[in-house]
Amino acid sequence: MNESGIQPGFYAAPGSRTGIFSWIFSTDHKRIGLLYLFSIFSFFAVGVCFGLLMRLELIAPGRTIVGPSTYNAFFTLHGVIMIFLFVIPGIPVSLGNFFMPLQIGARDVAFPRINLLSWWFYITGGLLALLSLFTGHGPPDTGWTFYAPYSIRTGTNVVLAVSAAFVLGMSSILTGLNFITTIHRMRAPGMTWFRMPLFVWSVYATAWVQILATPILGITLLLVIIERLFGVGFFDPAKGGDPILYQHLFWTYSHPAVYIMILPAMGVVTEIIPVFSRRTVFGYKAIAFSSMAIASVGYFVWGHHMFTSGMSDVARVVFSFITFIVAIPSGVKVFNWVASMYKGSIRVDAPLLFVLAFIFLFSIGGLTGLILGALATNIQVHGTYFVVGHFHYVIFGGAVFAFFGGLHYWFPKITGRMYNEKRARLAWLFLFIGFNALYFPMFILGWEGMPRRYYDYLPKFQPLNVVSTVGSWIVATGLILLFANLLRSARKGAAAGPNPWGGTTLEWQTSSPPPHENFGEIPVITQGPYIYNPSKGKGHGTA
Amino acid sequence: MNPGKTEQLKTENKNGEMTYILAWAMLVALTAITVGVYTLHLGTAGVAIALVIASLKAGVILLFFMHLRQESRFLQSVFLLPVFLLGAIIGLTFIDVWYR
Numbered sequence A: 001m002n003e004s005g006i007q008p009g010f011y012a013a014p015g016s017r018t019g020i021f022s023w024i025f026s027t028d029h030k031r032i033g034l035l036y037l038f039s040i041f042s043f044f045a046v047g048v049c050f051g052l053l054m055r056l057e058l059i060a061p062g063r064t065i066v067g068p069s070t071y072n073a074f075f076t077l078h079g080v081i082m083i084f085l086f087v088i089p090g091i092p093v094s095l096g097n098f099f100m101p102l103q104i105g106a107r108d109v110a111f112p113r114i115n116l117l118s119w120w121f122y123i124t125g126g127l128l129a130l131l132s133l134f135t136g137h138g139p140p141d142t143g144w145t146f147y148a149p150y151s152i153r154t155g156t157n158v159v160l161a162v163s164a165a166f167v168l169g170m171s172s173i174l175t176g177l178n179f180i181t182t183i184h185r186m187r188a189p190g191m192t193w194f195r196m197p198l199f200v201w202s203v204y205a206t207a208w209v210q211i212l213a214t215p216i217l218g219i220t221l222l223l224v225i226i227e228r229l230f231g232v233g234f235f236d237p238a239k240g241g242d243p244i245l246y247q248h249l250f251w252t253y254s255h256p257a258v259y260i261m262i263l264p265a266m267g268v269v270t271e272i273i274p275v276f277s278r279r280t281v282f283g284y285k286a287i288a289f290s291s292m293a294i295a296s297v298g299y300f301v302w303g304h305h306m307f308t309s310g311m312s313d314v315a316r317v318v319f320s321f322i323t324f325i326v327a328i329p330s331g332v333k334v335f336n337w338v339a340s341m342y343k344g345s346i347r348v349d350a351p352l353l354f355v356l357a358f359i360f361l362f363s364i365g366g367l368t369g370l371i372l373g374a375l376a377t378n379i380q381v382h383g384t385y386f387v388v389g390h391f392h393y394v395i396f397g398g399a400v401f402a403f404f405g406g407l408h409y410w411f412p413k414i415t416g417r418m419y420n421e422k423r424a425r426l427a428w429l430f431l432f433i434g435f436n437a438l439y440f441p442m443f444i445l446g447w448e449g450m451p452r453r454y455y456d457y458l459p460k461f462q463p464l465n466v467v468s469t470v471g472s473w474i475v476a477t478g479l480i481l482l483f484a485n486l487l488r489s490a491r492k493g494a495a496a497g498p499n500p501w502g503g504t505t506l507e508w509q510t511s512s513p514p515p516h517e518n519f520g521e522i523p524v525i526t527q528g529p530y531i532y533n534p535s536k537g538k539g540h541g542t543a
Numbered sequence B: 001m002n003p004g005k006t007e008q009l010k011t012e013n014k015n016g017e018m019t020y021i022l023a024w025a026m027l028v029a030l031t032a033i034t035v036g037v038y039t040l041h042l043g044t045a046g047v048a049i050a051l052v053i054a055s056l057k058a059g060v061i062l063l064f065f066m067h068l069r070q071e072s073r074f075l076q077s078v079f080l081l082p083v084f085l086l087g088a089i090i091g092l093t094f095i096d097v098w099y100r
Helices: A029-057 A068-087 A090-103 A112-134 A158-185 A198-230 A243-277 A284-300 A313-341 A350-373 A375-381 A385-415 A421-447 A459-492 B003-039 B044-065 B073-099
Strands: none
Touching (some): A029 A068, A029 A090, A029 A112, A029 A459, A068 A112, A068 A158, A068 A385, A090 A112, A090 A198, A090 A243, A112 A158, A198 A243, A198 B073, A243 A284, A243 A385, A243 B073, A284 B073, A313 A350, A313 A375, A313 B073, A350 A375, A350 A385, A350 A421, A375 A421, A385 A421, A385 A459, A421 A459
């Protein structure tokens, strides 16, 4: 115990290795979760820098700070880093790794060494992506989608960037495999499927998507490499290939990947709402099944990314119809979250603020998704800034805001200390205002016809581009405030105690930070989570 | 280990060896059929036949060499999940290809 009265927990785990080696060779799921947390936020910082540079370039028409080729490299790298290195691994590998075993009453994941291997694959993939910037004939300029035939023909360093995404995919598959096995095999006695916290359900649904969808991306990227190196005509029409086939294969993975990003975020939201409303979750099974439904239906909607590709009319109608079906389980979740708060004893701390922002921003993102899912309106806004606005509302406003909410919610458990609430709220305010200033103008710009990925634009689009760029500076300020607060609090925050929020799931029933192997004795579960009725005891009643 | 159990395991192993040999023979026979069908130059039908035979071979490997036959109903149904998914994905892709 240190001078603040905080137990060292897993930070003082026994072992022969010390210093950084006790982290990068650790098989403890909590240490691996934190390794991932620092790794993904390091890459996030790089991605943010590229985003800020792009916005700065777009503050005025014509050349502002860089030329067109550099701008192409900026948006490619912003996309590749944010998608493959930040938001896809995102919540599952960090918060999922740390909290899923705790929430099911396990001592670790099923395959701790494979867990560590997945982190090494992740780092290798990240380094390969960075290496692609400085080697070959310049950084890739294809956009994060690597669309053929341009990705086959461009002279830039596509092979290395694609190899990086391939290795990152292997990491993702291993994590999914590990989590599914853990949830099936290692739940505490009495932890039936419908007594599992809903965050675990969301991680479980995500893991299935990781296992079943990622190999499709792997093989597709491999085909791009083979076509570039050996000239085999898979996708380039000049060699007898089919470029639309590339789009099919790419989006067969990359649309489900959107659910890899958002499902765990929905899980975090579902954990925070009952704790800060002091109410049980409304419709537990409906939320659990809606996670599985989103994961399942999400496989069959990829064609809505390709409405203007030259795909057949029949396919366009079918994909448009299935796309609308996804709105049903998504709507179930949103209504259930709001209903869970109804008549609750609501405490509006930073985690709930991020959750409320999530519901608001994700709803805008989801509803604009319907405009994109409908064939006729899609044609109007396809390939415009409307898509950029929609995507960032779903992924930044949704997944990343929930991630920040989860970081604040579980911060006391991870560090044993409380963050500064006032600074956290201030950071949230900057992020919320900045976010809307940054991305809402994109809906209007897109509707008016400003195409995305273009280096230049017509002068009439400038006022809204200025608003957007100023928004990016406000977001950057919010991010600095948020991380400065968390980093400072990790060292100087007041002792949090084992359960500062009065949470009912198992992670709150062990010390903060948790000890090595999580529990002195594996708990025996006698009832479901989220029970706040005093007559029935609290939460995961343990025998 | 009690003698009865050892005896039972020996019998199972003996049966297992026989099963593996039969499964291997089936794979060889199916490969021979694939080659034979190729020599007939049946065009599109030849491709369809080759795919069916390849699926049968994959089934034999899964059932016998990867022990899917001895697994629980749950694991067997989990295996069917990616098969169904692959079928659906290929089907949806062909809705585009056929009607383009």
